[in-house]
Amino acid sequence: MVSVSNQEDAILSRLRGEGYKITPQRRAIVRAILSSDEYVTPELLLIKARQAFPSLGRVTVYRTLDILSQLGLLCTLHPEGHHPGYTLGRLDHHHHVVCSGCGRVSDFSEHGLEELEKRLSRETGFKIEGHILEFLGLCPQCQETNNEK
Amino acid sequence: MVSVSNQEDAILSRLRGEGYKITPQRRAIVRAILSSDEYVTPELLLIKARQAFPSLGRVTVYRTLDILSQLGLLCTLHPEGHHPGYTLGRLDHHHHVVCSGCGRVSDFSEHGLEELEKRLSRETGFKIEGHILEFLGLCPQCQETNNEK
């Protein structure tokens, strides 16, 4: 838990450094994202953050997500058929394994896409600037739950 | 152009085979997706298909996309910050390089994710069922346009 709190501080001081004010609303929102190992949608985030700050407005959630996104602090997930989800995590380049059952997210550092990227660049003529890589599956807990039925 | 037409026929006869009727609306929609090497959004698709069938309704576009998607004929793109886009293409498992300038899409067959998938499965305990892999960049044409300015 000490690491979660450190992460919270790091994010808040980054916000402060960029000239944003540290409001209790923003605290509650950041804390709510960090306190879950599942990704959150804006609506879910509103509900969670309101437990700490009940009068929180929906708009502020969207605005805070925008800011975090612009600062590159937010990980965006693309769960098939669902609305986009968000997590707050590491700052280095990484990717995600997402549980289709419960939304739990596990990160990993990428390996081996560099060769593929070079090949594609050569073969298609595209100047490649980025990529999305995401695995979808069932987390250990959800595998158990499914087997029990 | 003969290949585009073959593709169109293949898709339409697949629809017929599945018990769907071949209506002029569906023809226009399928043709509109195929006639572009850029991905289309539902709105764009409506506009394009209406050139061939002006009274086409927005709902029919969504319904046809649903059908094509269920049959596994539709490729879904996740362009950063934009709405999901669609193309019609190959039936085998493949991925996309998408131009962030104009939306042009180029496919490729994947190589080398199997090892990574095994590693992740082992390290995270997830039972991996699928993945998203997409490259983003500038197509040759858009690179030129950008350089000229």
Added chain:
DNA sequence: TACTAACTGAAACCATTTTTCATTTACTAT
């Protein structure tokens, strides 16, 4: 040439996100 299940599109509806704006607040400089 019927017949009928499938299909269509207008309209109403719904969920999500954005905009607007009057009020409040976090920070800065006294």
Added chain:
DNA sequence: ATAGTAAATGAAAAATGGTTTCAGTTAGTA
């Protein structure tokens, strides 16, 4: 501590993107 100010907030309204409903139409068939 206090006041001043730009930034932030939230209620409400509007916009956006997508879905449902339903009465009328049509593709495929027999």
